[in-house]
Amino acid sequence: MSHTVNDDAASASTTSPVPRDSGEGGSATHPGVVLRRMWGNRAIQTVLAVYGILILLLLLSRFINPSYGSIGFVRTVVGLSTFTAVVAFGQGIVILTGGFDLSIPSTMTLSAVLLTGMATGSSAKTLWVIPLMLAVGAAIGAFNGIGVALLRLSPIVMTLATNTILGGVILLYTNGTPAGFTPPVIIHLVQGRLFGGALPEIIVVLIGFTVLGVLLLNYTSFGRRVYAVGSNPIVARLSGVRTGSVLVGVYVISGVCSAIGGMLLSGYSNQSYLGLGDPYLLLSLAAVVVGGSSIRGGRGYYLGTLAGAVILTAVSTMLAGTNLSQGFKQIVYAVVIIVAVLAVRQRE
Amino acid sequence: MIGAPSERLRNATKGIVGPVLVLGVFLVVYAIIQPAFLSTMQITTLFNGSTVIALAAVGEAIVVIAGGFDLSVGSSLSVINVLLAVHMGQSTGSQALWIVLALAVGVGIGLLNGVLVAILRIPSIVATLATSFFWGGVALLVLKQPGGSVSMTFSNWFTGSHAGVPNALLLLLVVTLVWLAVKRTRLGISIYALGGDEEAAVANGVRLKPSLIGAYCLAGLFYGLAGLFLTAETSSGDPNAGGPLLLTVFTAVVLGGVSLSGGRGDAAAAILGAFILTIITDVLYAMGISSFYTSIFTGAVLILALVANVWGGQGARWLRGFTGILGGRAQDDDGTGGLGGPRDLPAGGSPPAVGVR
Numbered sequence: 001m002s003h004t005v006n007d008d009a010a011s012a013s014t015t016s017p018v019p020r021d022s023g024e025g026g027s028a029t030h031p032g033v034v035l036r037r038m039w040g041n042r043a044i045q046t047v048l049a050v051y052g053i054l055i056l057l058l059l060l061s062r063f064i065n066p067s068y069g070s071i072g073f074v075r076t077v078v079g080l081s082t083f084t085a086v087v088a089f090g091q092g093i094v095i096l097t098g099g100f101d102l103s104i105p106s107t108m109t110l111s112a113v114l115l116t117g118m119a120t121g122s123s124a125k126t127l128w129v130i131p132l133m134l135a136v137g138a139a140i141g142a143f144n145g146i147g148v149a150l151l152r153l154s155p156i157v158m159t160l161a162t163n164t165i166l167g168g169v170i171l172l173y174t175n176g177t178p179a180g181f182t183p184p185v186i187i188h189l190v191q192g193r194l195f196g197g198a199l200p201e202i203i204v205v206l207i208g209f210t211v212l213g214v215l216l217l218n219y220t221s222f223g224r225r226v227y228a229v230g231s232n233p234i235v236a237r238l239s240g241v242r243t244g245s246v247l248v249g250v251y252v253i254s255g256v257c258s259a260i261g262g263m264l265l266s267g268y269s270n271q272s273y274l275g276l277g278d279p280y281l282l283l284s285l286a287a288v289v290v291g292g293s294s295i296r297g298g299r300g301y302y303l304g305t306l307a308g309a310v311i312l313t314a315v316s317t318m319l320a321g322t323n324l325s326q327g328f329k330q331i332v333y334a335v336v337i338i339v340a341v342l343a344v345r346q347r348e
Numbered sequence: 349m350i351g352a353p354s355e356r357l358r359n360a361t362k363g364i365v366g367p368v369l370v371l372g373v374f375l376v377v378y379a380i381i382q383p384a385f386l387s388t389m390q391i392t393t394l395f396n397g398s399t400v401i402a403l404a405a406v407g408e409a410i411v412v413i414a415g416g417f418d419l420s421v422g423s424s425l426s427v428i429n430v431l432l433a434v435h436m437g438q439s440t441g442s443q444a445l446w447i448v449l450a451l452a453v454g455v456g457i458g459l460l461n462g463v464l465v466a467i468l469r470i471p472s473i474v475a476t477l478a479t480s481f482f483w484g485g486v487a488l489l490v491l492k493q494p495g496g497s498v499s500m501t502f503s504n505w506f507t508g509s510h511a512g513v514p515n516a517l518l519l520l521l522v523v524t525l526v527w528l529a530v531k532r533t534r535l536g537i538s539i540y541a542l543g544g545d546e547e548a549a550v551a552n553g554v555r556l557k558p559s560l561i562g563a564y565c566l567a568g569l570f571y572g573l574a575g576l577f578l579t580a581e582t583s584s585g586d587p588n589a590g591g592p593l594l595l596t597v598f599t600a601v602v603l604g605g606v607s608l609s610g611g612r613g614d615a616a617a618a619i620l621g622a623f624i625l626t627i628i629t630d631v632l633y634a635m636g637i638s639s640f641y642t643s644i645f646t647g648a649v650l651i652l653a654l655v656a657n658v659w660g661g662q663g664a665r666w667l668r669g670f671t672g673i674l675g676g677r678a679q680d681d682d683g684t685g686g687l688g689g690p691r692d693l694p695a696g697g698s699p700p701a702v703g704v705r
Contacts, residue, residue: 100473153654154608156417160598161654165647171640282419282477295471325492327587330485337478341470 090254098297099155106166108262108277141255145248190267407570415610416472425590428575433496433585458568462561543610
């Protein structure tokens with residue numbers, strides 16, 4: 001085992017030359033010091049760069065079509081990005097620990113088909129169905145987490161296997177055709193608007209979710225442990241972090257996020273369907289990476305991922321408004337991802 | 349490791365024993381519940397059903413051994429499939445030309461991945477994610493919806509049989525020989541070294557860029573073959589033909605005993621993984637179990653295979669230490685590195701695999 005330790009220590013010293021991002025919150029009090037430190041922090045520079053790209057994208061979009069870049073357009077894009085942003089939080093927190101969650105698509109689809117199948121369009125039933133769905137997501141995450149943390153299986157394959165198994169479970173439950181409709185309360189949450197139509201409710205959901213997510217990751221001891229495990233699991237363990245429980249924790253969180261994402265998505269389409277979650281495997285990964293997180297773990301901010309999700313949604317919304325064929329849209333999309341990744345890449 | 353013949357045999361069979369045993373057990377079960385399976389017809393069907401995944405898995409396994417992941421395998425197959433279905437003519441000349449072109453397109457796809465990963469240094473999972481969008485788009489440009497066709501002659505070249513021997517078997521044998529030959533070249537050794545420990549490999553004189561690009565191009569070549577076989581099997585084109593295959597390909601790679609942390613395993617063993625998958629499906633079907641259970645069963649087998657991969661080495665090492673026969677070599681046994689843990693990621697983390705190949 002000794003060579004493994006050396007190996008990890010060596011890779012840690014090469015991949016994290018910057019001071020650790022976590023745990024900087026409370027120490028400095030003078031606002032100027034805080035600002036200067038934030039400005040000097042490469043991870044925060046990266047997040048700012050992502051927002052720079054987003055703003056540039058929205059400004060340039062006006063040249064494609066004058067209606068793009070307007071307040072209404074931004075509102076639509078931000079609202080639509082919620083689905084990606086929610087599941088990308090789960091994907092992102094797993095990636096922070098050095099793993100991947102490939103079970104997001106099936107978890108989303110399962111929670112959606114169970115929701116419509118059990119609640120059958122009744123808002124009253126959501127009182128017990130929604131908590132049940134969150135529990136299902138958590139259980140799926142716990143299954144992944146136990147495989148990764150206790151059995152030490154490769155995260156990418158463990159979650160891949162879970163995804164495959166859930167695919168079968170979905171078929172068994174639906175018998176091939178999902179039944180029922182989304183409860184009106186969820187449809188209203190996703191499609192409704194506040195203040196005479198000025199503010200989509202889904203944006204309120206997204207803001208609330210983001211606040212909770214940022215608090216959890218950057219202002220709790222759990223969040224600090226997540227970064228610690230991702231920066232260097234050995235050091236984390238030696239400093240008293242129970243890495244196993246942290247790992248199970250992040251997969252549980254990702255499972256719950258997928259369940260939320262699946263339910264919200266069924267609110268967007270008024271019903272559930274097979275393959276509902278499928279696009280979100282690649283989207284969640286892309287949002288995290290475009291958002292400036294390190295794919296190898298240990299570094300990244302949810303605010304970056306959020307901007308990543310909005311960028312991806314903005315590009316696909318803009319492309320949807322053009323006469324380009326589906327094939328060209330996809331090619332442009334791929335090029336945007338590569339360019340964005342190269343632009344925000346941290347010098348490793 | 350030029351040693352006693354028994355040791356050379358051990359090296360040659362290293363990592364293959366597990367998959368062979370699993371495949372053997374499933375074959376016996378299948379032969380018992382479905383004796384008709386032993387007919388030529390059934391065997392050809394079995395081969396034709398497994399070969400696309402087998403060929404693609406060999407390619408994917410090469411990238412995995414080099415320490416990466418290739419998520420673009422599905423759309424690579426789609427592009428080659430639609431190109432053949434749309435452009436290949438009825439004449440033998442056109443078909444021969446397009447076979448060469450399909451392989452060339454495969455290599456080109458690998459080249460793009462290789463450049464993104466090796467020269468621009470984008471993590472493989474991100475680079476190939478983007479190229480999977482890209483080639484999916486190209487496939488849609490070539491053919492908007494399922495259609496096109498290829499001639500029966502072309503299909504028969506791949507899916508037919510000669511004197512009871514499926515052509516697919518011959519193809520897979522050739523692929524295995526090609527891989528075993530490549531494995532012994534400088535490129536093959538570099539691929540293993542890079543996947544085992546990139547920094548150590550570079551420090552020992554492995555040329556990172558050409559070797560990584562070579563690995564992706566080689567993988568692309570096998571995707572080209574898989575695309576050809578896919579087209580022959582379906583005898584039509586579908587811009588999303590390869591998309592759903594990604595997860596299956598990965599499952600075959602793992603069932604073939606290839607370590608996902610890179611540097612260990614044998615790409616040709618992924619062929620066995622593909623056959624295990626097909627036989628699981630066939631056995632369940634023969635037992636009259638709903639096809640809905642297939643993916644549940646496949647997933648469970650995948651997890652079991654992983655557990656065996658990661659923990660099996662421990663038992664084997666204990667046994668070897670106990671008998672004291674091969675104790676000195678226990679250190680670089682297969683079991684050491686499938687650590688799986690949180691850092692078990694592309695391009696990092698696994699213990700250096702020294703001096704074996």
